[in-house]
Amino acid sequence: MAKTTEPSPTILENGQPEEQRFTFSQHPTLEDIRKMQAHFTDERDWNQFHQPRNLLLALVGEVGEVAELFQWKGEVAEGLPDWSGKEKEQLSHELSDVLIYLVELAEKCHVDLPQAVLDKMALNRQKYPANKVQGSAKKYTEYQE
Amino acid sequence: MAKTTEPSPTILENGQPEEQRFTFSQHPTLEDIRKMQAHFTDERDWNQFHQPRNLLLALVGEVGEVAELFQWKGEVAEGLPDWSGKEKEQLSHELSDVLIYLVELAEKCHVDLPQAVLDKMALNRQKYPANKVQGSAKKYTEYQE
Amino acid sequence: MAKTTEPSPTILENGQPEEQRFTFSQHPTLEDIRKMQAHFTDERDWNQFHQPRNLLLALVGEVGEVAELFQWKGEVAEGLPDWSGKEKEQLSHELSDVLIYLVELAEKCHVDLPQAVLDKMALNRQKYPANKVQGSAKKYTEYQE
Amino acid sequence: MAKTTEPSPTILENGQPEEQRFTFSQHPTLEDIRKMQAHFTDERDWNQFHQPRNLLLALVGEVGEVAELFQWKGEVAEGLPDWSGKEKEQLSHELSDVLIYLVELAEKCHVDLPQAVLDKMALNRQKYPANKVQGSAKKYTEYQE
Numbered sequence: 275m276a277k278t279t280e281p282s283p284t285i286l287e288n289g290q291p292e293e294q295r296f297t298f299s300q301h302p303t304l305e306d307i308r309k310m311q312a313h314f315t316d317e318r319d320w321n322q323f324h325q326p327r328n329l330l331l332a333l334v335g336e337v338g339e340v341a342e343l344f345q346w347k348g349e350v351a352e353g354l355p356d357w358s359g360k361e362k363e364q365l366s367h368e369l370s371d372v373l374i375y376l377v378e379l380a381e382k383c384h385v386d387l388p389q390a391v392l393d394k395m396a397l398n399r400q401k402y403p404a405n406k407v408q409g410s411a412k413k414y415t416e417y418q419e
Numbered sequence: 420m421a422k423t424t425e426p427s428p429t430i431l432e433n434g435q436p437e438e439q440r441f442t443f444s445q446h447p448t449l450e451d452i453r454k455m456q457a458h459f460t461d462e463r464d465w466n467q468f469h470q471p472r473n474l475l476l477a478l479v480g481e482v483g484e485v486a487e488l489f490q491w492k493g494e495v496a497e498g499l500p501d502w503s504g505k506e507k508e509q510l511s512h513e514l515s516d517v518l519i520y521l522v523e524l525a526e527k528c529h530v531d532l533p534q535a536v537l538d539k540m541a542l543n544r545q546k547y548p549a550n551k552v553q554g555s556a557k558k559y560t561e562y563q564e
Numbered sequence: 565m566a567k568t569t570e571p572s573p574t575i576l577e578n579g580q581p582e583e584q585r586f587t588f589s590q591h592p593t594l595e596d597i598r599k600m601q602a603h604f605t606d607e608r609d610w611n612q613f614h615q616p617r618n619l620l621l622a623l624v625g626e627v628g629e630v631a632e633l634f635q636w637k638g639e640v641a642e643g644l645p646d647w648s649g650k651e652k653e654q655l656s657h658e659l660s661d662v663l664i665y666l667v668e669l670a671e672k673c674h675v676d677l678p679q680a681v682l683d684k685m686a687l688n689r690q691k692y693p694a695n696k697v698q699g700s701a702k703k704y705t706e707y708q709e
Numbered sequence: 710m711a712k713t714t715e716p717s718p719t720i721l722e723n724g725q726p727e728e729q730r731f732t733f734s735q736h737p738t739l740e741d742i743r744k745m746q747a748h749f750t751d752e753r754d755w756n757q758f759h760q761p762r763n764l765l766l767a768l769v770g771e772v773g774e775v776a777e778l779f780q781w782k783g784e785v786a787e788g789l790p791d792w793s794g795k796e797k798e799q800l801s802h803e804l805s806d807v808l809i810y811l812v813e814l815a816e817k818c819h820v821d822l823p824q825a826v827l828d829k830m831a832l833n834r835q836k837y838p839a840n841k842v843q844g845s846a847k848k849y850t851e852y853q854e
Contacts, residue, residue: 295457296526298450299533305443307536312440314540317549323781326495327617330485331780334624337482338773340475345766346758349639350471353529366530369521370539373532376517381441384498385511387518388444391452394515395459404462468636472762476635479769483628490621491613494784585747586816588740589823595733597826602730604830607839616785620775627772630765640761643819656820660829662811663822666804671731674788675801677808678734681742684805685749694752 296353304388308377315378329379336371343368441498449533453522460523474524481516488513586643594678598667605668619669626661633658731788739823743812750813764814771806778803 302310315321343365344350354362380387447455460466488510489495499507525532592600605611633655634640644652670677737745750756778800779785789797815822 296529298448298453298522298526298531300448300450302533302537303443303445303448305445307533308443310540314544317553318547319553325783326497326499327489327492327621328780328783330489331617331620331776334482334486334776335773335780337479338770338776341479341766341769341773344472344475345763345770347472348760348763352471352527354471362528362530365528366535367539367542369525369528369530369532370536372521373518373536374539376514376521377443380514381443382497383507383510383514384441385507385514386443387514388447388452390511391515391518392447394512394519395455397512398459402463408462408464470638472766473635473638475766476631476762479631480628480635483625483631486621486624486628490618490625493615493618586819588738588743588812588816588821590738590740592823592827593733593735593738595735597823598733600830604833607843608837609843616787616789617779617782620779624772624776627769631769634762634765637762642761642817644761652818652820655818656825657829657832659811659815659818659820659822660826663808663826664829666807666811667733670804671733672787673797673800673804674731675797675804676733677804678737678742680801681805681808682737684802684809685745687802688749692753698752698754 304377307374308381311374311378312381324378324382326379326382329375329382333372333375333379336368336375339368340365340372449522452519453526456519456523457526469523469527471524471527474520474527478517478520478524481513481520485510485513485517594667597664598671598677601664601668602671614668614672616669616672619665619672623662623665623669626658626665629658630655630662739812742809743816746809746813747816759813759817761814761817764810764817768807768810768814771803771810774803775800775807 315324343361350356354365357365377387380390460469488506495501499510502510522532525535605614633651640646644655647655667677670680750759778796785791789800792800812822815825
């Protein structure tokens with residue numbers, strides 16, 4: 275598991291110290307992944323197959339493989355406490371495949387994915403103001419609609 | 420569009436200089452995105468809804484919205500030359516939503532997504548050796564099977 | 565709700581009389597639906613857009629809309645006892661859209677969907693013999709793998 | 710391939726006689742399929758796993774398998790003239806799996822799928838009047854939005 279590099283703990287509103295939360299490694303970045311995957315595709319002369327709609331269907335296929343890992347399990351708790359090591363490894367592979375195709379799809383569509391996420395998150399903060407939607411499932415669902 | 424930070428051009432096998440390719444910005448990283456989304460969810464007290472299977476279904480919903488943008492277009496060329504500015508902006512929003520839910524799903528499953536991608540890419544390089552699969556669609560398809 | 569047309573009740577192994585189970589209407593058939601949708605598409609001169617991959621992406625979009633109805637709900641019981649009438653109506657619309665595109669995709673791929681299902685069900689009965697997989701989740705999961 | 714049972718040819722607007730079009734067999738109906746699948750699930754004592762969200766994720770998994778068959782092919786013509794017999798058989802299996810899970814999901818949600826489709830098709834005819842949307846892709850896309 276990745277470690278945080280935060281120098282001092284900040285206590286979140288839900289009372290869970292930030293440094294105890296699960297975090298990601300700082301590397302590779304999305305641009306690192308894009309570059310590695312571009313190199314992988316170039317080396318195999320596969321750009322001819324990696325057109326946007328082909329990549330989108332490949333992404334759908336990988337999302338399907340993630341779904342297969344969750345399909346018969348009923349509700350699943352955070353951290354997957356009841357999953358075997360093999361199941362967790364399969365999940366890490368399938369989530370990675372989704373990310374790889376998502377990155378390459380964005381590249382081939384000339385979408386700067388890291389910057390696009392910043393824009394979308396700013397929109398989401400406007401759309402769901404924390405003080406208005408805070409709390410109940412009812413409000414949440416209504417806002418979603 | 421993001422700029423590369425490569426000091427000198429490297430010529431790829433397909434004859435396209437690396438520095439002319441579309442690239443991503445170096446920031447935010449996947450960990451930056453994870454942290455921003457965790458803060459967004461905490462502030463709204465929405466962790467109670469963001470269980471793994473809920474996030475997976477939300478991811479499926481966002482992939483569906485990407486598919487809707489591509490569904491009636493037939494084949495689409497790299498860079499989306501025939502798309503309007505509005506369509507490209509919608510796509511950047513929907514791809515971002517897929518990434519946001521993918522990152523939060525990985526976090527809640529305790530999968531260190533950046534490191535998992537490195538592992539999966541190493542496996543992919545082994546599974547599809549460049550010198551064996553290079554070139555034809557036929558070989559490519561067979562390897563996929 | 566549709567009524568069964570069974571003349572006499574048959575008791576299932578799980579003790580639930582067949583005639584109390586939820587059933588579908590006998591009409592329209594899959595062929596009826598195919599013909600109605602073909603007429604709809606012809607009338608609008610939309611066959612030019614209804615190529616196989618376009619229909620597949622439209623299907624993915626509709627599955628995404630079904631997912632959106634389920635995404636924040638946690639586990640959901642048979643018959644959707646906690647859903648509002650409006651939610652149930654939305655679900656019936658989205659499931660219908662999935663079926664419509666599935667039927668048209670099969671037609672455009674020249675797959676005789678009703679007969680194909682019979683073949684696949686026969687394979688499934690062979691693959692998962694009732695006397696071997698009966699019962700536990702463990703056996704079930706192993707068979708799935 | 711299934712045969713039509715139309716007694717006399719009707720000429721469609723696009724000049725293709727109806728009786729030359731690909732059609733489905735009249736059986737099994739959706740209710741036949743529902744009943745067969747219910748029997749299959751009962752015999753294996755699998756209703757405990759076939760909750761609505763589990764079935765939805767299984768459906769997503771099967772749609773992913775359909776996508777995998779189309780993902781590297783670029784545009785595909787009606788009737789799949791370039792596909793091998795084996796590929797066509799795989800497609801017929803995967804489309805069947807999508808239908809089986811769709812039918813069982815509808816059953817477990819108490820949606821009378823055949824009747825629901827009739828309702829949705831009536832709505833679609835209202836939403837897209839043939840005389841208004843007939844023809845160009847531009848109009849079609851605008852209506853979709």
